[in-house]
Amino acid sequence: MTFLFKWEWLPKLASGLLVTVEVTATCVTIGFVLGILLALARVYGRKPLSIPANIFIQFFRGTPLLVQLLLVYYGLPQLGITISAVLSAILALGLNTAAYQAEYFRGAIQSVKKGQMLAARSLGMSLPQSIRYVILPQALRLVIPAWSNELILMLKGSSIVYIVTILDIMGESKRIANKYFNYLDVYVVAALFYLALVLIVSLLLRELERRVRIPGLGLSIERR
Amino acid sequence: MSTPLLKVLDIHKRYGSEEVLRGVSFDVERGETKVFIGPSGTGKSTLLRCVNQLTPPDKGQVFLEGAEVTHHKADINRLRASMGFVFQDFNLFAHLTAMQNVGIGPMTVNGMHKQRAQARALAELERVGLGEKSNAYPAQLSGGQQQRVSIARALAMDPKLILFDEPTSALDPELIGEVLEVMIELAREGMTMLCVTHEMGFARSVANEIIFMEHGVIVEQGPPQQMFTNAKHPRTGEFLRKISELYGETNQ
Amino acid sequence: MLLRATLLNIELLFALLVVGFIVGTIVAILQVYGGRVLGLIAFIYEWIFRSIPPLVLLVILYFGPSQFGLSVSRFVAVTVALGLCSSGYQSQVFRGAILSISHGQMMAARSLGMSRTRAIASVILPQAFRLSIPGWSNEFSAVAKDTTLAYVVSFNELLRTAGSIIDRDYSLTIPAYLTVALIFLVLTYAGNRSLGWLEKRTRIPGLQVAGSTEEGQS
Numbered sequence: 001m002t003f004l005f006k007w008e009w010l011p012k013l014a015s016g017l018l019v020t021v022e023v024t025a026t027c028v029t030i031g032f033v034l035g036i037l038l039a040l041a042r043v044y045g046r047k048p049l050s051i052p053a054n055i056f057i058q059f060f061r062g063t064p065l066l067v068q069l070l071l072v073y074y075g076l077p078q079l080g081i082t083i084s085a086v087l088s089a090i091l092a093l094g095l096n097t098a099a100y101q102a103e104y105f106r107g108a109i110q111s112v113k114k115g116q117m118l119a120a121r122s123l124g125m126s127l128p129q130s131i132r133y134v135i136l137p138q139a140l141r142l143v144i145p146a147w148s149n150e151l152i153l154m155l156k157g158s159s160i161v162y163i164v165t166i167l168d169i170m171g172e173s174k175r176i177a178n179k180y181f182n183y184l185d186v187y188v189v190a191a192l193f194y195l196a197l198v199l200i201v202s203l204l205l206r207e208l209e210r211r212v213r214i215p216g217l218g219l220s221i222e223r224r
Numbered sequence: 225m226s227t228p229l230l231k232v233l234d235i236h237k238r239y240g241s242e243e244v245l246r247g248v249s250f251d252v253e254r255g256e257t258k259v260f261i262g263p264s265g266t267g268k269s270t271l272l273r274c275v276n277q278l279t280p281p282d283k284g285q286v287f288l289e290g291a292e293v294t295h296h297k298a299d300i301n302r303l304r305a306s307m308g309f310v311f312q313d314f315n316l317f318a319h320l321t322a323m324q325n326v327g328i329g330p331m332t333v334n335g336m337h338k339q340r341a342q343a344r345a346l347a348e349l350e351r352v353g354l355g356e357k358s359n360a361y362p363a364q365l366s367g368g369q370q371q372r373v374s375i376a377r378a379l380a381m382d383p384k385l386i387l388f389d390e391p392t393s394a395l396d397p398e399l400i401g402e403v404l405e406v407m408i409e410l411a412r413e414g415m416t417m418l419c420v421t422h423e424m425g426f427a428r429s430v431a432n433e434i435i436f437m438e439h440g441v442i443v444e445q446g447p448p449q450q451m452f453t454n455a456k457h458p459r460t461g462e463f464l465r466k467i468s469e470l471y472g473e474t475n476q
Numbered sequence: 477m478l479l480r481a482t483l484l485n486i487e488l489l490f491a492l493l494v495v496g497f498i499v500g501t502i503v504a505i506l507q508v509y510g511g512r513v514l515g516l517i518a519f520i521y522e523w524i525f526r527s528i529p530p531l532v533l534l535v536i537l538y539f540g541p542s543q544f545g546l547s548v549s550r551f552v553a554v555t556v557a558l559g560l561c562s563s564g565y566q567s568q569v570f571r572g573a574i575l576s577i578s579h580g581q582m583m584a585a586r587s588l589g590m591s592r593t594r595a596i597a598s599v600i601l602p603q604a605f606r607l608s609i610p611g612w613s614n615e616f617s618a619v620a621k622d623t624t625l626a627y628v629v630s631f632n633e634l635l636r637t638a639g640s641i642i643d644r645d646y647s648l649t650i651p652a653y654l655t656v657a658l659i660f661l662v663l664t665y666a667g668n669r670s671l672g673w674l675e676k677r678t679r680i681p682g683l684q685v686a687g688s689t690e691e692g693q694s
């Protein structure tokens with residue numbers, strides 16, 4: 001059993017790592033913004049707003065990520081829309097994570113005590129003001145555990161984008177594997193890269209939670 | 225003084241099959257303190273919430289200095305900003321310090337500059353005796369302290385009147401006194417106040433009028449002297465006696 | 477044709493859930509009752525298999541052996557890879573459930589004379605499994621969708637079959653994938669409903685935990 005891994009593969013894998021991080025960061029950010037909007041639509045919006053939001057959420061949570069990716073990547077050209085592979089991937093992943101994040105945000109928003117909204121309104125704050133200054137600051141703190149989970153899931157989920165020719169960790173690994181007929185070693189190293197990423201991100205998120213903690217404000221929200 | 229500060233006309237409110245308020249009307253002049261008493265569940269809290277529309281009434285009108293609060297085109301946020309509301313559960317903003325809690329209203333609703341708002345917040349906190357606790361979070365304060373911060377929060381908005389919804393009911397007995405002290409001082413300074421409370425000592429000493437409600441209507445109203453000694457309605461006397469037994473004469 | 481392929485996905489799903497269940501239970505028990513060394517090993521195991529992308533593990537298990545001239549069946553590769561990853565999550569769910577059962581239960585069992593193993597099997601686990609149902613159904617939904625990863629190793633499951641339909645006629649791209657999506661929506665819905673039913677059937681008055689199946693729907 002010979003260990004054939006060559007150190008000169010590392011730079012390529014590192015560039016793949018960068019791509020993985022970029023893709024994940026971008027789609028999670030899209031998911032964050034869109035997710036909050038969807039959650040607000042579901043909690044505070046009237047039917048014409050909350051129902052489409054819900055349909056969106058149910059669809060993207062109920063169907064596999066890979067199907068969504070292929071649908072976007074192969075389907076959009078059919079509609080005459082051509083965008084780069086990276087954009088398709090980010091779009092598909094972004095919509096997917098938005099749906100999951102929306103549900104976590106919704107849970108967090110709904111677990112903020114009802115009296116908080118009453119107090120805000122009784123001071124004369126409008127609904128948008130109440131959401132911005134009172135509800136969201138609390139909800140966003142409450143959502144951190146569940147959100148961290150989603151970030152890590154996305155990090156792992158981003159591995160599928162190599163299927164649509166993107167050179168992330170897996171993409172680069174596959175090229176090396178095919179070129180050198182080395183399947184085990186390079187993929188194991190890829191796995192180690194992911195493990196390291198997950199570890200670093202977990203630690204960072206735990207630090208974030210610690211930093212924004214406020215005495216008396218805490219709850220555990222059900223996560224996956 | 226022609227128009228009363230607050231005019232409440234024929235308020236009706238129904239929850240499901242139960243009609244909680246069946247036509248309640250009263251006026252409040254500037255500087256008056258009115259105390260609402262009555263058995264629990266008779267809609268007293270609901271009435272207060274109808275005044276600032278946290279609970280919109282099914283029928284009836286509310287006028288603040290002549291402006292109709294219940295009108296569908298009313299700028300409800302502006303109107304609420306001129307009415308203070310103190311909740312039974314305090315409802316301090318959990319993610320803000322005491323000072324931030326008091327300052328956020330002036331800043332976001334009244335558009336005050338941050339510096340001025342902070343200074344004002346500090347002043348109000350000192351007024352209620354909590355100047356040194358300005359950087360504490362609600363969870364770090366006792367119930368009595370939280371309620372006092374909540375009163376400071378209402379005061380910082382320069383309200384025309386303050387609504388108190390059972391402000392001491394959620395407090396441990398030893399902490400009730402500090403809150404009542406603040407309220408009594410406010411009444412003496414001429415703040416217009418509407419209070420729903422069981423604190424008879426407070427009612428007796430500062431109320432201009434006591435309003436007894438039962439089954440969604442006002443049974444009797446009058447100055448404390450009259451209500452306590454010479455109640456016209458038998459139910460009034462009965463209730464007052466029971467309450468005085470139960471709660472005793474709380475501190476002045 | 478698509479429906480026949482769906483059956484393959486379902487087979488995969490059950491196979492890997494069983495693997496995940498068995499391994500997950502063992503790992504959870506080891507973490508709670510296993511003592512320092514075994515507990516640590518179990519903890520590391522859980523961490524690794526929750527952090528590694530299932531796709532990567534699958535690729536390692538399917539393509540890896542070919543480096544040594546060995547071949548692995550697609551079904552086995554997918555089942556083991558996804559099963560092990562699932563075991564990481566399942567063990568987390570079970571561990572949470574086991575820990576939420578009051579210590580008094582174990583003490584009562586031991587004082588009746590039961591051995592630790594007997595106590596775990598007869599007293600702790602039956603309660604833990606019931607409490608796990610909401611969290612487990614989350615995992616179920618997630619993993620049902622992960623079966624599509626078998627696409628990557630050209631296993632003729634649903635997604636791959638749809639792909640070959642599309643290869644023959646590109647205009648069918650959107651309808652084909654939407655159909656696959658729809659099938660999964662039905663699958664996960666049916667699965668969640670069944671698990672909800674199971675929760676109700678096995679419910680014992682007084683034995684419950686916050687966070688019902690409704691909120692936990694994936």
